[in-house]
Amino acid sequence: xxxxxxxxxxxxxxxxxxxxxxxxxxxxxxxxxxxxxxxxxxxxxxxxxxxxxxxxxxxxxxxxxxxxxxxxxxxxxxxxxxxxxxxxxxxxxxxxxxxxxxxxxxxxxxxxxxxx
Amino acid sequence: xxxxxxxxxxxxxxxxxxxxxxxxxxxxxxxxxxxxxxxxxxxxxxxxxxxxxxxxxxxxxxxxxxxxxxxxxxxxxxxxxxxxxxxxxxxxxxxxxxxxxxxxxxxxxxxxxxxx
DNA sequence: CAATTATACCTAAGAGTTTTAGGTATTCCA
DNA sequence: TGGAATACCTAAAACTCTTAGGTATAATTG
Numbered sequence: 001x002x003x004x005x006x007x008x009x010x011x012x013x014x015x016x017x018x019x020x021x022x023x024x025x026x027x028x029x030x031x032x033x034x035x036x037x038x039x040x041x042x043x044x045x046x047x048x049x050x051x052x053x054x055x056x057x058x059x060x061x062x063x064x065x066x067x068x069x070x071x072x073x074x075x076x077x078x079x080x081x082x083x084x085x086x087x088x089x090x091x092x093x094x095x096x097x098x099x100x101x102x103x104x105x106x107x108x109x110x111x112x113x114x115x116x
Numbered sequence: 117x118x119x120x121x122x123x124x125x126x127x128x129x130x131x132x133x134x135x136x137x138x139x140x141x142x143x144x145x146x147x148x149x150x151x152x153x154x155x156x157x158x159x160x161x162x163x164x165x166x167x168x169x170x171x172x173x174x175x176x177x178x179x180x181x182x183x184x185x186x187x188x189x190x191x192x193x194x195x196x197x198x199x200x201x202x203x204x205x206x207x208x209x210x211x212x213x214x215x216x217x218x219x220x221x222x223x224x225x226x227x228x229x230x231x232x
Numbered sequence: 233c234a235a236t237t238a239t240a241c242c243t244a245a246g247a248g249t250t251t252t253a254g255g256t257a258t259t260c261c262a
Numbered sequence: 263t264g265g266a267a268t269a270c271c272t273a274a275a276a277c278t279c280t281t282a283g284g285t286a287t288a289a290t291t292g
Contacts, residue, residue, distance in 0.1 A: 100154040
């Protein structure tokens with residue numbers, strides 16, 4: 001797995017986008033989903049994930065719903081209308097960032113029309 | 117300009133790649149270069165840039181050469197052989213990261229073959 | 233069936249990177 | 263001549279994430 005430094009700043013974007021796609025998810029599910037989807041290349045640590053979920057909720061971007069599976073609680077998160085808006089803006093932001101990085105890292109590719 | 121959160125972790129990669137491309141550059145030049153190349157979307161703050169240059173030098177990835185323009189000093193940085201290696205690895209790392217992010221943010225694009 | 237693994241939540245201290253907010257000095261230009 | 267641009271630098275604070283715990287239930291496996 002590559003250095004996690006790069007992950008910084010993308011956690012919120014990832015969470016918002018996944019909830020946008022999947023409708024609702026719980027914390028543990030999100031962490032497993034990302035791990036599986038990227039073949040273990042990208043792992044969200046719980047120490048970062050849970051506090052971020054709480055923060056997004058307190059900011060009004062997420063709402064929660066508690067579900068019990070037997071005696072074990074799951075906390076499902078889903079987007080609020082404000083969360084929907086924020087998702088769009090975060091994704092756009094990431095796209096612009098990625099484009100800027102490509103411009104810096106591969107300047108020639110942007111001149112002669114080569115893809116990648 | 118977009119939030120700088122995303123920039124975290126990419127500073128070293130940017131510096132190494134620019135020196136790889138341009139041969140040698142000085143700190144102020146790097147900051148202006150990035151700003152111009154990205155139409156101001158991406159700005160490296162000096163408070164982050166200079167300490168990072170010093171760190172890369174102390175790690176043996178960069179070497180310096182002082183040049184005086186009149187009485188004003190410029191400190192040119194360039195890659196050492198170790199810096200060359202590190203550049204390759206950092207770029208690869210970023211590419212993998214960007215690919216993983218695309219997979220998460222745009223899963224359908226990766227299934228039906230659409231580009232972007 | 234006891235022990236390990238997986239599920240599922242959480243927090244606090246510390247590490248690491250960047251921003252903010254300064255500082256110094258030279259050169260150019262209006 | 264005074265402000266903007268050039269060119270370097272640092273220290274404190276802010277912010278995000280990792281590390282390293284903690285609790286508890288359910289499933290698996292030897």
